[in-house]
Amino acid sequence: MLEINGVTAAYGLVRALSEVTLTVEEGSITAILGANGAGKTTLLRTISGLVRASAGTITAFGEDITALPTDRIARLGVAHVPEGGGVIPELTVEENLRLGALWRTDRADRAAAMGEVLELFPPLAPRRTKAAGTLSGGERQMLAIGRGLMGRPRLLLLDEPSLGLAPMVSAKIMGVLRSLRADTGLTVLLVEQNARSALSISDRGFVLALGRVVAADSADALLADDQLRHAYLGF
Amino acid sequence: MTTFVNLTLGGLSSGAVYAALGLSLVIIYRATRVVNFAQPALALISSYLAYSVTKGTGSYWLGFVAAIVAGTLLGVVVERLIIRPLRHAGELSAIIATLGLLLLLQAVAGMIWSNEPHAFAYAFDFRGRFSPSDLFAVLAVVVAATGVLLLFKFTPLGLRLRATAFNPEVAKLVGVRVGAMLTVGWGLAAGVGSLAGLLATPPFIFPTVLDEVFVYALTAAVLGGLDNPLGTIVGGLVLGIGLSYVSGLLGAELVPLAALAILVAVLAVRPSGLFGRATARRV
Numbered sequence: 001m002l003e004i005n006g007v008t009a010a011y012g013l014v015r016a017l018s019e020v021t022l023t024v025e026e027g028s029i030t031a032i033l034g035a036n037g038a039g040k041t042t043l044l045r046t047i048s049g050l051v052r053a054s055a056g057t058i059t060a061f062g063e064d065i066t067a068l069p070t071d072r073i074a075r076l077g078v079a080h081v082p083e084g085g086g087v088i089p090e091l092t093v094e095e096n097l098r099l100g101a102l103w104r105t106d107r108a109d110r111a112a113a114m115g116e117v118l119e120l121f122p123p124l125a126p127r128r129t130k131a132a133g134t135l136s137g138g139e140r141q142m143l144a145i146g147r148g149l150m151g152r153p154r155l156l157l158l159d160e161p162s163l164g165l166a167p168m169v170s171a172k173i174m175g176v177l178r179s180l181r182a183d184t185g186l187t188v189l190l191v192e193q194n195a196r197s198a199l200s201i202s203d204r205g206f207v208l209a210l211g212r213v214v215a216a217d218s219a220d221a222l223l224a225d226d227q228l229r230h231a232y233l234g235f
Numbered sequence: 236m237t238t239f240v241n242l243t244l245g246g247l248s249s250g251a252v253y254a255a256l257g258l259s260l261v262i263i264y265r266a267t268r269v270v271n272f273a274q275p276a277l278a279l280i281s282s283y284l285a286y287s288v289t290k291g292t293g294s295y296w297l298g299f300v301a302a303i304v305a306g307t308l309l310g311v312v313v314e315r316l317i318i319r320p321l322r323h324a325g326e327l328s329a330i331i332a333t334l335g336l337l338l339l340l341q342a343v344a345g346m347i348w349s350n351e352p353h354a355f356a357y358a359f360d361f362r363g364r365f366s367p368s369d370l371f372a373v374l375a376v377v378v379a380a381t382g383v384l385l386l387f388k389f390t391p392l393g394l395r396l397r398a399t400a401f402n403p404e405v406a407k408l409v410g411v412r413v414g415a416m417l418t419v420g421w422g423l424a425a426g427v428g429s430l431a432g433l434l435a436t437p438p439f440i441f442p443t444v445l446d447e448v449f450v451y452a453l454t455a456a457v458l459g460g461l462d463n464p465l466g467t468i469v470g471g472l473v474l475g476i477g478l479s480y481v482s483g484l485l486g487a488e489l490v491p492l493a494a495l496a497i498l499v500a501v502l503a504v505r506p507s508g509l510f511g512r513a514t515a516r517r518v
Contacts, residue, residue, distance in 0.1 A: 048408060074410035086405040088398060099398050102391055103410035147409065 001026040001187050002047070002155055007056035009046045016042040018211045019056065024155070029181055029188040031198040031219065033233055034208035040191040041083055043208070044157045047189075048080040049073045061154060075103045079153035083160050085144030089133030093124055096132050096143055100150030110150070117146040120176060138169035145173070149180075156188045162197060170194070174201050195233040199223050207232050241364040242483040243476055248369035249451075250475015251376035252435045256445075256452030257459065257467040258380055259428035265462035266400040266420045268326045270453070273313065273333040275445040276340035277425050278432025281306035283348050285433055286355055286440055295356050303429050310425020314418045341442040352439035361437070372434045379430055380468050383423065387464065396420055400462075447491065451478070454498045460508025469510065 002024040009017040045051040049070040101110040118125040121142040162170030178201045192198035199219040207215040263271045281302035289298030359367035387393040398406040399416040435448045459466030481493040
């Protein structure tokens with residue numbers, strides 16, 4: 001589904017990713033964990049082409065996407081929900097959602113997707129015509145994920161969806177991801193600082209430190225590894 | 236009372252022109268944070284084309300249509316050849332490039348069509364306080380501005396354009412071809428600017444004919460908050476009527492001074508414009 005092979009990326013002279021290799025299986029939820037500055041966000045931005053890999057290859061759905069422009073990667077079915085959600089506050093809730101499906105030609109299915117997203121995130125429905133800037137933090141994150149789902153992605157990249165949210169709201173969002181995977185077989189690559197909550201819904205996890213993969217295992221094994229948890233995950 | 240009505244009506248048609256040229260500045264500014272100083276020169280070239288086409292064919296309307304089409308294409312070409320290569324060089328470089336283009340195009344226009352004024356036709360009869368030509372100017376701008384606003388608000392292309400303007404990175408992430416949207420935006424803006432030029436040019440065309448109008452259009456755009464299309468249209472009309480009062484009641488020679496005074500006052504007191512939305516933008 002997604003194969004990252006020896007990817008190195010840098011901002012100027014600062015190397016953010018060093019020879020990162022990992023795979024994401026179809027229909028799985030995979031967590032990327034690690035401290036602030038470990039390279040988690042850069043990894044997602046490199047996958048979606050916002051940051052260029054200086055070495056290595058990225059393959060999605062069997063196609064080499066390493067050098068593709070970001071909009072092309074999105075239209076292949078990679079939905080990237082950036083840190084903070086990237087909701088456009090000036091646009092209405094509905095416009096933000098429509099934006100996520102604009103590239104798809106199937107009009108009827110775009111409408112269907114809108115219905116499904118509003119069902120998935122009930123708080124959004126009554127606010128359809130309101131500016132997205134008026135939403136609460138949790139609602140914004142729902143809108144951001146909803147916009148990602150509007151394109152019926154094959155791969156969903158989520159950057160810190162629980163950042164700054166109350167534990168209850170964040171648990172609700174994790175619950176939605178879990179049921180989405182169960183119902184639709186959606187593949188998710190989830191970046192989280194809150195390792196415990198991420199691993200609770202993940203199949204596998206990769207731990208990054210200073211731009212390198214320092215651990216890769218099943219979510220259960222990572223949760224059980226006390227040394228690793230203390231060293232890298234802070235719980 | 237009649238004077239008042241006359242001055243208001245007279246201001247309306249020039250205000251409509253400021254609104255249209257201001258709108259063309261805003262379309263580009265909100266998408267790229269670049270004030271397009273070349274806008275009057277792009278409009279100038281299309282007006283000159285209208286002049287030549289009308290002279291050659293004898294039809295005002297053939298020249299009119301040719302000017303709008305050519306102006307739109309000119310905007311596309313400028314974005315592709317000048318603005319796009321500078322996209323990583325910062326907004327200031329692009330702004331300076333548009334200033335250079337202004338001087339260049341004015342000089343080129345002088346070389347092709349000479350610096351001497353040529354007679355430039357009005358669309359309709361221009362005599363009287365609110366002539367058929369004035370009415371046409373107001374209607375043409377209303378139609379064009381409404382078209383642009385509806386395009387932005389209700390079409391998929393408009394949604395793509397707005398997303399690109401508000402957050403280009405997010406636009407890319409949802410599959411929008413951001414580069415193409417910028418090209419479309421420049422074309423659209425230059426097309427609207429050409430319309431403004433055609434309405435502002437008569438009775439004579441010469442290379443610097445649109446300079447003064449440009450200052451008023453910029454003032455209108457600043458009044459509107461620079462990234463607010465509707466605010467700019469209102470700003471243009473308010474400015475046109477206001478300057479008409481200044482001209483009629485105080486003297487025509489004070490008009491440029493009054494416009495600059497308004498510009499400075501707005502920038503000093505309300506830099507986000509009279510209609511500037513609360514800038515609740517998160518970084």
